[in-house]
Amino acid sequence: MTKKAKTGLARLWEISGATPWPLAAAGMVSACATLLLFVPYYCVYSILVEIVSKAGDLSRADFGYIFKYAWLALGAAGAGLAAMYAGSVLCHRAAFKVLYDLKIKLAGHLARLPLGVFADHPSGAIKKTIEYNVEQLEGFIAHQLPDLIGTLVSLAIIFAYMLVLDWRLGLVSLVPILVAFVLQWRVFTNPDTGKLMQQKQAGLAAMNAAAVEYVRGMPVIKAFGQTVKSFGILHARITGYRNLALAITQTYKTHNILYHTLLSGILVFLAPAGIFLLKGTADHTAFAFTLLFFLILAPGVSAPVTKLAFLGAGVKMIAVGVKNIDELLQAEPISQPAVSQSCRGCDxxxxxxxxxxxxxxxxxxxxxxxxxxxxxxxxxxxxxxxxxxxxxxxxxxxxxxxxxxxxxxxxxxxxxxxxxxxxxxxxxxxxxxxxxxxxxxxxxxxxxxxxxxxxxxxxxxxxxxxxxxxxxxxxxxxxxxxxxxxxxxxxxxxxxxxxxxxxxxxxxxxxxxxxxxxxxxxxxxxxxxxxxxxxxxxxxxxxxxxxxxxxxxxxxxxxxxxxxxxxxxxxxxxxxxxxxxxxxxxxxxxxxxxxx
Ligand SMILES: Nc1ncnc2c1ncn2[C@@H]1O[C@H](COP(=O)(O)OP(=O)(O)OP(=O)(O)O)[C@@H](O)[C@H]1O
The missing domain is CATH 3.40.50.300 (P-loop containing nucleotide triphosphate hydrolases)
Structure with missing residues (x-):
């Protein structure tokens, strides 16, 4: 059986030859940071429950308990911020290492290619691959990847905690979130969107190449009194790129409306479900606290879910960028002999x-x-x-x-x-x-x-x-x-x-x-x-x-x-x-x- 060729991030790793450990370490630290930054929320919730439950006579409140959670919240917030900083530094270091290795590899490879390759790829396209596609990787590895880890960990914690607290309310909150997420993810991972995204990147490269040509040909353009509009190639490529960008936006339209309606409508599901469940509950006060917790927390989940869904687009873009870089690296360099033979004279x-x-x-x-x-x-x-x-x-x-x-x-x-x-x-x-x-x-x-x-x-x-x-x-x-x-x-x-x-x-x-x-x-x-x-x-x-x-x-x-x-x-x-x-x-x- 032939081995399936790697794509996207897996291929990026293969190309750059980087070890995954620095990034794995960065991911662990980012996950710890997220965990630690959740502790203050739990502490504040525990303190509020203690205060509200003793609201009639605050002298009965356990101040030892309250201070213990206050210090815990402070310590966890400090440690969380420190871990977040360390995670960001580690991710940036890993990203710049990948970037450095990749740029050196690409530059060395370009120097060994026959000139025909440069004739087949306009200079604007090669420039875009080296600058834009490679720089894009830095943004993804240094920023989006730690975000991804942080977001996944936060969502896992929130969902687990919701289900433990009250599995019924948990499910009522989770289902619309999951449906919204799946809808959004499907848009970003849809092969048609992928194709459009690829075309958009190609369109961008073509537009860059035409812009370079336009600037280079400025003396001729001026001499013949041409304008951008009459310099048809650039005008056509700008229009082509705009059309592709609009076509991509069109594919998002319906799903996006559904997505935002579902996410912002969690309260619409939660409130009636809570009232319904309240009727069959013995301890109304305890249930009211739990419902309050859900009503506060559930809408707050929309931000990490949106981030996660948009990461799908990031992953797609990286895959296209890696493909462009790969194409350049696959170009056959000029063959070299194992041993150079010495000339006898210079005829x-x-x-x-x-x-x-x-x-x-x-x-x-x-x-x-x-x-x-x-x-x-x-x-x-x-x-x-x-x-x-x-x-x-x-x-x-x-x-x-x-x-x-x-x-x-x-x-x-x-x-x-x-x-x-x-x-x-x-x-x-x-x-x-x-x-x-x-x-x-x-x-x-x-x-x-x-x-x-x-x-x-x-x-x-x-x-x-x-x-x-x-x-x-x-x-x-x-x-x-x-x-x-x-x-x-x-x-x-x-x-x-x-x-x-x-x-x-x-x-x-x-x-x-x-x-x-x-x-x-x-x-x-x-x-x-x-x-x-x-x-x-x-x-x-x-x-x-x-x-x-x-x-x-x-x-x-x-x-x-x-x-x-x-x-x-x-x-x-x-x-x-x-x-x-x-x-x-x-x-x-x-x-x-x-x-x-
Ligand atoms: N990069 C290229 N790709 C494809 N065809 C090419 C390329 N460069 C030159 N040719 C073609 O090869 C043929 C020989 O071109 P070449 O430039 O070697 O001619 P030349 O005698 O040097 O011309 P001139 O005196 O005008 O510079 C021409 O038909 C030309 O169109």
């Missing part, structure tokens, strides 16, 4: 490589077909071709952002799948067209190229990459904050920072993707100088549309529709009068193009 070879972005799909379209070339150590290989021909895809296979569908990529005769990611990353450096700057200082942004590098090394790399001059002009020099929350740099400056990172890394293989795309004439000269410094003696693969930058390349591979259609040096390819010569002519025409 890069693509051996009959074919690749599809949607490998699982039945009719997968191949982005690359039978790519076969060798980039020799110490030479420059240029990848050129029309837009969409597959140049960037070739470059992205080298750091294993994706794995090849067929064939092999080798460095120094070793299949990159047989190299540990760390070794591969130390062997290959990248300067991509989209330079990402972290929200940190210029210094740390360059140092990413070689964590642990000293100030002198970082400055030397910046100087070689022609960055030092503009960095020196920044308000705090190398300590100036750049990236999302800091100073904005120009496209050319960002590219030179990326080159400085690569120079610092000093990897033997360099991949340049559109490295000169932001260049104005002055910047271009500087970038070319920086590149000359970076590329010396390395195996270089360059992707460029600006063909004049690659006309001196040792080898040019011309791609068209995912295939290498021509291969050779600039002069040879021009003489062939094929795709390359067409691209070259188009490039020269574009270069001379002026506004009429």
């Amino acid at each position: 890069v070879a693509f051996r009959n490589v074919s690749f599809s972005y949607n490998q699982g799909a039945a009719a997968a379209t191949m982005a690359l077909k039978h790519i076969d070339f060798t980039a020799r150590q110490g030479t420059v290989t240029a990848l050129v071709g029309p837009s969409g021909s597959g140049k960037s895809t070739v470059a992205h296979l080298l750091p294993r952002f994706w794995d090849v569908t067929a064939g092999a990529v080798e460095i120094g005769g070793v299949n990159i799948k047989d190299m540990l990611t760390e070794d591969l990353m130390n062997t290959v450096s990248f300067v991509f067209q989209d330079v990402f700057l972290f929200d940190d200082t210029v210094f740390e942004n360059i140092r990413i190229g070689k964590p642990g590098a000293g100030a002198a090394q970082v400055r030397a790399a910046a100087q070689a990459a022609q960055c030092h001059e503009f960095i020196a002009r920044l308000p705090q020099g190398y300590d100036t904050k750049i990236g999302g929350g800091g100073l904005a740099l120009s496209g050319g400056e960002m590219q030179r920072i990326a080159i400085a990172r690569a120079i610092l890394r000093d990897a033997p293989v360099i991949v340049l993707d559109e490295a000169t795309s932001f260049a104005d004439p002055e910047n271009e000269v500087k970038i070319q100088k920086a590149l000359t410094e970076l590329l010396q003696g390395k195996t270089v693969i360059i992707i460029a549309h600006r063909l004049h930058t690659v006309q001196h390349a040792d080898q040019i591979c011309v791609l068209d529709q995912g295939r290498i259609v021509e291969q050779g040096k600039h002069g040879e390819l021009l003489a062939r009068q094929g795709v390359y010569s067409r691209l070259w002519r188009a490039y020269l025409d574009a270069d001379q193009w002026v506004l009429a």
